[in-house]
Amino acid sequence: xxxxxxxxxxxxxxxxxxxxxxxxxxxxxxxxxxxxxxxxxxxxxxxxxxxxxxxxxxxxxxxxxxxxxxxxxxxxxxxxxxxxxxxxxxxxxxxxxxxxxxxxxxxxxxxxxxxxxxxxxxxxxxxxxxxxxxxxxxxxxxxxxxxxxxxxxxxxxxxxxxxxxxxxxxxxxxxxxxxxxxxxxxxxxxxxxxxxxxxxxxxxxxxxxxxxxxxxxxxxxxxxxxxxxxxxxx
Numbered sequence: 392x393x394x395x396x397x398x399x400x401x402x403x404x405x406x407x408x409x410x411x412x413x414x415x416x417x418x419x420x421x422x423x424x425x426x427x428x429x430x431x432x433x434x435x436x437x438x439x440x441x442x443x444x445x446x447x448x449x450x451x452x453x454x455x456x457x458x459x460x461x462x463x464x465x466x467x468x469x470x471x472x473x474x475x476x477x478x479x480x481x482x483x484x485x486x487x488x489x490x491x492x493x494x495x496x497x498x499x500x501x502x503x504x505x506x507x508x509x510x511x512x513x514x515x516x517x518x519x520x521x522x523x524x525x526x527x528x529x530x531x532x533x534x535x536x537x538x539x540x541x542x543x544x545x546x547x548x549x550x551x552x553x554x555x556x557x558x559x560x561x562x563x564x565x566x567x568x569x570x571x572x573x574x575x576x577x578x579x580x581x582x583x584x585x586x587x588x589x590x591x592x593x594x595x596x597x598x599x600x601x602x603x604x605x606x607x608x609x610x611x612x613x614x615x616x617x618x619x620x621x622x623x624x625x
Contacts, residue, residue, distance in 0.1 A: 415484060415582040419605035421452035422469045422482070425502045426612035428557060437506065437555060438535060442617045447472045447507035448479075449572070451487055454503045454556075466503065467575045471613070472510040474596035479610050481600045483589040484578035485516065489525075489570030502557040503567070506534060510596075512551050516574050517590040525552065526568025 429436050442448075447470065454466035469482035487503070507513050515523045525531045534553035554567050579589035583599055592599040600606050611622040 415578045416605060418452065418468055418484060418578065419482065419603070419609060422450040423605060423608045423612055425450050425452050425504060425557070426609065426616055428502070429504065429555075430612060430616050437504070437616065439617055439619045441535070441553070442506060442613075445473070445506045445508065446510040447513040448613070449485060449487075449503075449505040449507070449513070451485075451503035451505075453500045454487065455500055467578060468503070469609075470513055470516075470593065471609075472513060472593060472596045479613055480596040481592055481598050481606055482609060483593045483599075484575040484582065485572055486575040487525075487567075487570050487572050489567065504555040504557075506553045506555070508551050514594060516572065517594050522571050522573035525554075525570045525572060531568055 449468060449470045451466040451468035454468075465486075465488050467484060467486045470485045471479045471482050474480055512523075512529050515528065523529055529551045531552045531554055532550035534555045574586060574589065576586045579586045583589045583592070588599060591597070615622050
């Protein structure tokens with residue numbers, strides 16, 4: 392038993408180290424892949440009408456989940472807010488951590504996609520302690536999927552945040568209450584030169600990354616997901 396717990400904590404440490412060594416380009420590319428998968432999954436994806444109402448999003452590719460009796464979650468990804476023009480801002484980098492109590496065993500990875508009703512909820516990351524708890528400081532619900540969602544679910548955003556996850560090729564709503572969200576300072580400093588510069592992008596929705604093809608791909612995939620068609624088509 393002691394060896395089992397030792398291996399578990401070593402695994403979490405190794406995971407956090409590997410994340411710290413990934414640069415921001417990796418997270419941008421992985422976020423594009425998440426949106427591509429969401430788009431390609433078709434009927435079981437996020438309803439375009441819901442995404443069209445959203446003022447902010449968070450994408451956490453390859454969120455790590457693992458544990459033996461006491462579980463844990465750790466991941467880094469990107470956050471974007473809707474600008475006054477209706478477009479999406481450049482991404483800033485965020486991280487999510489959390490734990491859960493209960494009988495569980497195993498180690499897995501999933502992609503997480505969060506849809507925010509109001510950008511002000513996400514902008515809490517730029518104020519005060521710079522973090523908030525999903526389900527505690529902001530209400531979270533498993534998001535509806537597909538065209539049938541509008542008939543009987545939360546397309547009017549009764550919750551502040553709707554959550555989706557992909558594991559083994561399937562996207563579905565997921566509950567992530569108790570997880571903490573904060574700025575990923577090391578990636579923001581690497582990308583923007585300072586975490587303060589990234590906070591300004593999140594606060595104002597203005598551009599911060601210059602001429603990054605991965606950022607343009609990210610925005611195009613979001614546009615396609617929101618509009619239900621290929622970028623540039625009519």
